[in-house]
Amino acid sequence: MTTDQIRGHQTILEMLDRALSRGRLPHALLFAGPVGVGKNRVARYLAQCLFCEQTPSDQLSCCRECNSCKQMAAGTHPDLISIECPPDKAILPLSLIIGSEERRGREGVCYEMSLRPMTGNRRIAVIDDADKMNAESANALLKTLEEPSANYLMILIASELDAILPTIRSRCQLIRFAELSADDVSELLLEHQLAESPEQAQQVARLSGGSLDVASQLLDENLQELRTSITRLLCQHPFRPQAFSQAVIKAVDDIGGNTAAQRKTAHWILHFCADFYHQALQTAAGHESAVNNAQIDKFVNGFPGSTEDRIEKLGSLLDRLLETEEQIDRNATISLCIENLSEDLRSLQKSTS
Ligand SMILES: [Zn+2]
Structure with missing residues (x-):
């Protein structure tokens, strides 16, 4: 891994580099920031730089050739201990911190960190998912954090900083990660061959809130198909409220009985719609950033009146949509929200104010 495989976070990399060159890297770091922006990637890069046998350990760089670098690339370095919350668990299991009941104190991160380095100079x-530790796990980890040894480094990663106990927080140097830019997300999607085209990558990146994880979720085939069919309904003049609400409610119902998943789907559909109106607004206003899209052009040109009239109308459509998105996020009944929205979109689109 090299820095050019890390998007964004330049300030953080520079800060880590400075800390290394001054010999002042703390023994515990807390990487906090949104999901899917590359916190884990930066943590592993830092580890690789520290393990690298060819480059000086007071520099944030690695050779990619030595044994340690190869082991890091393969995920087999014996001095890197890495844990995360299993996907089916809501809480980081205590056994990963201090070992299973039968082997308590003889396995887990705390035990591993008490051992001497196997190959290099540190562990x-x-x-x-450090934010998914319960108090018992956090207190167990605290003991290890309180007895820093010169040859160990702990990197805690969290997306919910508030969920980290103050006692843990106070023993780590906090490093805040920001969202990635839409351009970074778009480039990453193409680089990892997750998106089919630059246009799809940009469209998804725009909606991702700077998170590669969210962007990957949005590339789900079903969700993309849904986006196409909903957009088709949205761009019609006149707007057909029943067709729209039926399509949305059916898509949500198809998810099945899981209400959280239904709400998420409704959220994404509305997000797609908001993005469509937003793009239409940009096109109407003649912004350079506007997406070049025949469907949007046709929709915008379908409104009578002056540019100002169109902008005002598109603005009110967008506002109404964002309002519904909020209602859905606040647990309002989905079908009712969508039906009301559909009727309002019809009258807003039609009205000649
Ligand atoms: Zn190396």
């Missing part, structure tokens, strides 16, 4: 633990 490094990367604790992902």
Whole structure:
């Protein structure tokens, strides 16, 4: 891994580099920031730089050739201990911190970090989902954090900083990660061959809130198909409220009985719609950033009146949509929200104010 495989976060990389060159890297770091922006990637890069046998350890760089670098690339470095919350668990299991009941104190991160380095000069633990530790796990980890040794580094990773106990927080140097830019997300999607085209990558990146994870979720085939069919309904003049609400409600019902998943789907559909109106607004206003799209052009040109009239109308459509998005996020009844929205979109689109 090299820095050019890390998008964004330049300030953080520079800060880590400075800390290394001054010999002032703390023994515990807390990487906090949104999901899917590359916190784990930066943690592993830092570990690789520290393990690298060819480059000086006071520099944030690695050779990619030595044994340690190869082991890091393969995920087999014996001095890197890394844990995360299993996908089916809501809480980071205590056994990962201090070992299973039968082997308590003889396995887990705390035990591993008490051992001497196997190959290099230090041991490094990367604790992902640190915000999913319960008090028992956090207190167990605290003991290890309180007895820093010169040859260990702990990197805790969290997306919910508030969920980290103050006692843990106070023993780590906090490093805040920001969202990625839409351009970075778009480039990453193409680089990892997750998106089919630059246009799709940009469209998804715009909606991702700077998170590669969210962007990947949005690339789900069903969701993309849904986006196409909903957009088709949205761009019609005149707007057909029943067709729209039926399509949305059916899509949500198809998810099945899981209400959280239904709400998420409704949220994304509305997000797609908001993005469509937003793009239409940009096109109407003649912004350079506007997406070049025949469907949007046709929709915008379908409104009578002056540019100002169109902008005002598109603005009110967008506002109404964002309002519904909020209602859905606040747990309002989905079908009712969508039906009301459909009627309002019809009258807003039609009215000649
Ligand atoms: Zn190396």
